[in-house]
Amino acid sequence: MNSIIKVINLCKEYNGFKAVNNINFEIQKAEIFGFLGPNGAGKTTTINMLTGMAKISSGQIFYNNQDLTYKIKIAQKVIGIVPDESNLYDEMSGFDNLCFCGSIYGMRKKERETKANQLLEEFKLLDAQNKKFKAYSKGMKRKLTIAAALMHSPEILFLDEPTTGIDVVSVRQIRNLIKELNEKGTTIFLTTHYIEEAERLCDRVAFIMGGEIIKIDSVIRLIDDTQTNNILEITYEPLQLNMKDFINSLQINFNKISVSIKDETCIKIISKEKIDISPIISFFAQHNFYILEAKLIKPSLEDAFVKYTKIDITQMKKEKEKR
């Protein structure tokens, strides 16, 4: 078994309300595991139970195959936590903040100073190391908060909405940093409301709603399972041609497809079976089309999320942004 976290029948009840209801999941070492769900789904409560910020009502939590349900302090040595808000000390410099975060894990002075310098360099914050935290930009604050969680070299990093409310450049940098960290062997537990972020970064995701895990699988499988039709979109330069006649002849020649016009420069081809692109492209070429692009349209993780949770994704994003 290579699991770093295993959760069995985990429950959290507040005054009769089940915030988390009998959830089960396992996270493998060095994977990026996404935890997706709307507000109030139970994401934060689950993280709080896993990290020791909330007591569990029932169930078991294993870290490295060791039952640490009631000994989370032991687990805290191997976990790093990046909360959804940067929570370092405003009056301290970036360097001092990192050193302090190392010290509460028992790191000696020399050890934490070396590590702080290394992280500041890695996160491209060396120039700002002596600036007070309150003078940092939002993106820099986020990066330093992640660096602080890495001071004691944790085996697993909990990232709660790491890219919310920061500029595009910092978002890119942070996503790259997450990837790099993972490549170095750090397990990542990620919650985000940017589903495309989870799709890009995660190996596996769990969809949680109403305190229950609805679906848990690899991103690839979730997307594949969502695909009911194969869709091919062909974009071409506008042509003086009767498109209706062309579509009819296309459907006669390729009888297992249905064709529709998306706009004046794009046709959408849908089939229950796999689409062989080359004869279709040749057919277009025979009719003097100048093809600009031909692409197979795959469903996204967002489509999978909507399929399983039946949630209005735009509404969910708006709610999160408001927060």
Add this chain to the structure above:
Amino acid sequence: MKSMIAFWNILSKDMKNYYLKPPNISWGLIFPFAWILMMFLRTKTFNVVEIFPGIIGMSVLFGTTSMLAVTITFEKKSRSFERLLLAPISLELLITAKITGAILFGIFNSILPILISVFYFNASIYNPISLFLGVCLLSIISTLFGLFISVSAKEVFEAQTYSNFFRFPMIFLCGLFVPITTLPIYLRIISYLLPVTYAMDFIRYSIDKSNLISNTLSLILISVFCLLLFYISIHNMKKKWLK
């Protein structure tokens, strides 16, 4: 060893970030000085030995209760306290580190009134060592009140308000300026339920042996109150913050 590193760094971070900031140092100096000056200007002929323990008591009580309550509430609000709660150290150790800073700040607050009384007003101290011990006890007990308050307060202004709710009655009930023997019997009962009374009594013994209770009994009762306040606060923290 790792716990000791964490303890020391939490303490020194608090000292640097809060207690050794110029506004707080000046508070520790100006506040007792203002009290002495006020007493002096009001009466001119005041008996220093009578008000000396009260000034020390006020300085320590006001310095520690609100400082700890405010710093913990402030860190709770900015969520930096979460960082400490998530560290692999026991809550008891974390809280001991947090209160140590406030205790030291309380002791610092007592220095100026002692120096002024001794060197300017020529007040004599019967037992300097036990005075130091008395100041320490008062500082510990006041800090623990601050800790107790910090668990209930959500906002910094609430911490200040709750601190005053405890502090002001104590000025009159715990023998800072008004001798307990002059209080009506029902107020005297309340006085003896407040641990500051015993710390003040200890201080009075150290200055002119005018204590009402035996030092051993005071020490025992203060220790019991300290342990009670500490563990009730820890229990409340676990219940409220790690629910």
